[in-house]
Amino acid sequence: MPPSSTAVRKTVEAYLGRHPGERDALAELLGALDRPVDTTARTTLPEHVTCSAVVIDRQGRVLHIRHRATGGLILAPGGYIEPQDRTLLAAAVREVTEEAGIPPDALCLTRQLLGSPIDIDVHGIDASPSKREPAHRHYDVRYAFYLSGEEPPTIALQDEEVSGAQWLPQPEVTSPTLRAKLLAAGLDGLPEPVNTSALIHDFTDRPTSPRVTRSDPLLRCPVRINQPPQLSSRHRKSQRGGTSGA
Numbered sequence: 459m460p461p462s463s464t465a466v467r468k469t470v471e472a473y474l475g476r477h478p479g480e481r482d483a484l485a486e487l488l489g490a491l492d493r494p495v496d497t498t499a500r501t502t503l504p505e506h507v508t509c510s511a512v513v514i515d516r517q518g519r520v521l522h523i524r525h526r527a528t529g530g531l532i533l534a535p536g537g538y539i540e541p542q543d544r545t546l547l548a549a550a551v552r553e554v555t556e557e558a559g560i561p562p563d564a565l566c567l568t569r570q571l572l573g574s575p576i577d578i579d580v581h582g583i584d585a586s587p588s589k590r591e592p593a594h595r596h597y598d599v600r601y602a603f604y605l606s607g608e609e610p611p612t613i614a615l616q617d618e619e620v621s622g623a624q625w626l627p628q629p630e631v632t633s634p635t636l637r638a639k640l641l642a643a644g645l646d647g648l649p650e651p652v653n654t655s656a657l658i659h660d661f662t663d664r665p666t667s668p669r670v671t672r673s674d675p676l677l678r679c680p681v682r683i684n685q686p687p688q689l690s691s692r693h694r695k696s697q698r699g700g701t702s703g704a
Contacts, residue, residue, distance in 0.1 A: 460498045461545050463491045466507060469546055469599065473575050483580055487597045497597075498539040498546075505595040509546050510536025511554035512576060512602040512636065513565065514647040515610050519625035520640065522632060523557055526619055532632050535620075536598060547573055550601040558623060559614025565603040569650050570643055576602040577636045600636060604649050 470488065474481050481488075490497050490505055498507050512534050513521040522532045535554040543549035554560050567573050577600040585593040605611070613623045628645075631637040 460496065460539050460541055460543055463495075463497060466497060466546065467491045469575065470578065473578055476574075480578070484578060484597070486595070487580075498543075498549075500538045503592060503594050505597060507546070508536060508538055508596050508598045509543075509549040509553060510534045510598050510600045511550040511565075512600050512640070513554060513558075513560065513605065514568075514602060514640075514645055515605055515625055516608065516647045517625075518645070518647045519627055520631050521554075521558065521560075521613075522624055522626050523615065523620045524622040526621055532622075532624070532626075534600065534633070534636070536600070537619075546575075546599050547601055550599070551603075554603075557616045557620050559616075560611050564606055564611045566606045566649060568602050568604055568645055570645060571602055573601070575599045576643065576645075577633070577639045579633060579635050602640075602643075602645055604645075604647055606649070 467488070470484060470491070474484065486505060487497065487507070490502075495502050497505070500506060510533070511521075515521070521535065523535055524532050535557040536550065537553050537557070539546070539549045540552065543552060551562050551565065554565070555562060577598075579596075579598040579600065581596055581598070583591075583594050583596055585591060610625070615621070615623060626632070628637065628640045631640060
């Protein structure tokens with residue numbers, strides 16, 4: 459089941475602890491979290507939560523993909539939360555797996571953030587008569603990831619939703635709020651060495667102690683993603699039909 463309002467609020471409040479000046483911008487989301495509605499559902503209006511994955515390579519560049527649904531805008535991989543996403547972090551990982559073909563074990567969390575969002579962006583969405591959706595707001599919760607390997611993974615695009623990919627230097631990141639936070643955080647894409655007390659994130663917000671050896675990638679990556687996300691039924695169908703890769 460998707461994350462509860464309590465879990466979403468915990469994430470938002472932790473974020474506001476680092477960015478207290480954004481409380482007013484997120485006030486309506488906090489108000490919605492007090493009501494008996496599912497803020498992670500696309501059908502919840504006039505606002506709901508989405509998730510994005512900010513993937514940073516060893517050169518400090520950020521993965522952007524061209525989304526067909528946004529008229530070709532170049533954005534970080536992301537989208538709606540699905541019922542099988544147990545946490546917001548899991549939703550972000552699933553989206554980058556679906557849209558760009560990057561597997562969870564190719565990603566690790568950054569030491570600076572360790573699974574907390576780097577940015578929560580608020581933006582308006584125009585009405586869509588074809589989808590019977592009025593104008594509304596998205597609160598996009600964005601998580602930063604490093605690549606666990608030296609070489610960037612092969613990008614396999616989900617053709618029905620995206621049409622291109624590129625790695626942009628951080629000063630060229632298309633989202634102003636994300637760009638500012640990336641530059642302030644100094645995320646260079648280079649995982650720092652850690653000892654064997656590192657934690658593995660299991661998508662339940664309950665870190666678990668790993669079993670590691672000196673050759674384990676965990677020694678080079680603070681927290682590695684160790685549980686594959688549940689892909690959406692739409693993506694599973696496209697995989698069976700052979701239409702999801704580029």
